[in-house]
Amino acid sequence: MKGTVLGEVGLHMADADNVVTAIDDLEAGAELPYNGEMVELAEAVPFGHKVALVPLERGDAVVKYGETVGEAVEPITPGEWVHTHNCESTRGRGDRAAEDGEVA
């Protein structure tokens, strides 16, 4: 498959990615080898969902497929689940435009 399998449980699609996709239902404490170190899962992560490999600050780009797929909306530590609770799209945000008063 495209990308690199980390520890047989996570798929790293491109070198630049700061998240990895779970290719199994993962329990808290599971370990992913990354950059010569082990990233320990802080919580259970379901199949197909993403796990942070590096620390992310609010506003940092979340990168998958070597491309920005959204931004962190709170600090995320390595091994944390990355999903809609802590990562948001930067596109099609009519709601933000409305808050900013840009839409009549």
Add this chain to the structure above:
Amino acid sequence: MATFEGYPRDSGPAGVRNYVAVIPTSVAASAVAEAIADRAGEHIRATPHQMGIDPPDGAREQIERTLTGVGRNPNVGAAVVVGLGPETVDAEVVADGIAAAGRHVETLSIREAGGTEAALDAGVELTRKCWSGIADARREERDASELVFGVECGGSDATSGIAANPAVGAACDRLVADGGTATFSETPEFIGAEHILAERCSDADVRERLLDRVERRESTAQLMGVDLRGAQPSPGNQEGGLTTIEEKSLGAISKGGTTPIRGIVDYAERLPVGGGLVLMDTPGYDIESVVGKVAGGAQVIAFTTGRGSTTGNPLAPVIKVTGNPKTADRLASNMDVDASTVIDGEPIESVGDRVYKTLLRVASGERTAAEQRRLEEFAINELQPNELAELRGDA
């Protein structure tokens, strides 16, 4: 070169099926069209839809274009166009468009026939007459370059972008290399990946039109002051691990493969034959989007799914491909290709080869899971008020 066994047509590429299509001009004729097809037998297919009898002008044009395109699809040998009578979508206009492609066409008005019972009897008679004209058609060897292959994704999850979509994309690359046409659509799912698609456009004009279409779909969300996240990715997509529209789009575009984008056409507009990769501007709704491509001339559809889908189409065989091992197992009787093997290490190229061979076999008559179970959905994209305003030029 790759070949398939298809039904030659007087004009245009060969069909992969040989149907009489029963095409209602409105929802008011849809039940009768369905009943005619049910009664008339196995070579007759109805395309019941939900559009009303007096749609606004822009919508009417799109409905006429869709119905005409559906009747001209190479899989249709002859057609019966059925109306209640008062429709502004004119059965004669649709029939003339279909006849222009060299197909035998009949029209039927429920009102003039004397009501549903009489129309049903008359309709069955007309479909038999139509069938007798095409029943002798026999398959012959045709070049794969005659194939227009539509690809669609639905019920996406993280495996769609990892396995199923790139595998179908590899099959698209093979078909394009063999001279055929591949097409994908769902413009809302280009958002966040349009910079990659733009780089692949064969010329500046195509690039400009592509970016314009993406901008239009995105600004619709902006104008309404809504958060696109409410709909994209859908709650089901999110459960499957997709977090943002960008992530979904980057996975979605891989189903079209890696060849240059040669053009972009409107919903249900005619797709070129031998045209390489051509996009169609459609909404993100699976059924409407598949119908747009069938109306554009696609003879076969590949439908990738992560969380599962059972959908088919009345006129074009739909090949189901899943990259999710659980879906491959649970919905085994609805799937045609298991691409979840990618997760166990099967190379994308190898799965793509399986998809391409399935495409050629299905084009030659092998029935897909959806066909075997007669799963046939049909719906036409309904233009929204803001889209109609734009067509009128007062947006």
